[in-house]
Amino acid sequence: METTATNEVLFYTGTYASADQPGIFLCALNKDTGEMRIVNHMEGVDNPSYLALCPDGNCLYVVSETDQGEVLVYRRDAATSELHLMDRKLTKGASPCYISVTEDGKWVLTSNYSSGSVNVFPVGDQGTLGEMSALVEHTGRGQNDDRQEGPHAHSIQPDPSGQYAVVCDLGLDQIIVYRNEEGRLVTHREMNQPPGSGPRHLVFHPNSKWAYVINELSNTVTAFMYDQRRGEFTTLQHISTLPEGHNGEGTSADIRVSPCGRFLYASNRGDDSIVLYHIDQESGELEAIEWTSTIGQTPRNFNLLPGGILLVANQDSNNLVAFQIDGEDGRLTHNGFKLELSRPVCIVPVV
Structure with missing residues (x-):
């Protein structure tokens, strides 16, 4: 098994792939040079699009974004980061597109986009999943006939207190x-x-007092005050994600707050x-x-890696592109490297 160097940051990448194709990739980024490489990959999952590591980093949870949605549990070898399938459970919903784990590691949360439902699974021994403890199906529709003909649960995120789960329903x-x-x-x-906003993903600020939602259809971000004792959001601001004068079509996708809380x-x-x-x-x-x-093309997902790196998954140009974050003002500079990867849609750092 190929090993990784101490000056490399590891990350997993989920993709749109058929079960007979490599779908989950372990990659490495050299902190000194910025160069990236594929360490290993695995097959066996249809559309392993979204991934989440458990808090201790020993398990990787993966959704299979298909009409018969599934959650798969992989045990991660601490020495090599190689994955071993431990468990799989049906979500009883179509097109699961998001997965998260509570901070205490006790619950796995998933959202099913096409069926507009959300799930909870208890975590048992070795990170395996117990029988589904919650399945909630949303009802209703929005004003956009093409995209909001019904509910579309796009993400489910535990709040910092662990008492609440917050769902963005685009539909x-x-x-x-x-x-x-x-x-x-x-x-x-x-x-x-x-x-017509189409809320997609939510992130909490490190101080837990603020939260931010990216709205896919209106290309906006909403800033909120968050009262975690009451589980209550108060709207502060709506702001465009697009530069002034932009006239082309498009949809916003992902959102992240820097660990320092300034960007x-x-x-x-x-x-x-x-x-x-x-x-x-x-x-x-x-x-x-x-x-x-x-x-x-089509930056569906991006993430922040240790060492001040922002890494983008460009789904339709089949590449990952890395940028250095300026610690003073947060501005991005391309570090000169790309990694070719078929239809990447999720990046999860191994930290």
């Missing part, structure tokens, strides 16, 4: 807060976004860019600073 223009009561999801609050990034498909916002440290509101080309 309903809603952010739904559930209480996680020992694996049961109990509706706590429902918050409407502006009609927020969001990706635009169509414009094929990453927008940098500065976060006001008093109010939590955003100021757009610059747009950087992703040097590829």
Whole structure:
């Protein structure tokens, strides 16, 4: 088995691939040079699109984004990061597109885009999954006949307290807060976004007081004040993800906050860019600073790697592109390297 050097950062990449093709890749980025390489890969899963590591890093959870959705559990070899299949469970929903793990590692949460439903699975021995403890199916529709003909749960994210699970439903223009009561999801609050927004992904600020949602259809970010004791969001701001004067079609995709809490990034498909916002440290509101080309097409996902690296998965140009983050102002500079990879859609650092 090929080993990795101490100056390399490891990360997994999920892709759209058939079960007989390599679908999950372990990759490495050299912290000194920025060069990337594929360490190993594995087959056996249809569309292993979204991935999540458990808190101790020993298990990788993978959704199979198909009509018969599944969650697969892989045990990760600590020495080689090689994956070994341990378990798989049906989500009883179509096209699971997001998976997350609570901070205590006790619960795995999934969202099924096409069927508009969300799941909870208890985590048992060795990271395997018990029988599904919650399946909630949303109902309703939004104003966009093409994209909001029904519910489309696009993400489910535990809040910092672990008491709540927050769902962005693109089809309903809603952010739904559930209480996680020992694996049961109990509706706590429902918050409407502006009609036609299409909320997609949510991130919490490191201070847990603020949260940010990227709205796919309106190409906006919404900034919120978050009261984690009450599980309540208060809207602070809506701001465009696109540069002024942009006239082309496109949809926004992913969103991340820097560990220092001063910068927020969001990706635009169509414009094929990453927008940098500065976060006001008093109010939590955003100021757009610059747009950087992703040097590829359709930046569906990106993530922040140790060492101040922002790594973009360009789905339709089949490449990963790395950028160095300036520690002072958060601006991005391409480090000169790309990694060719077929239809990459999710990046998860091994930390």
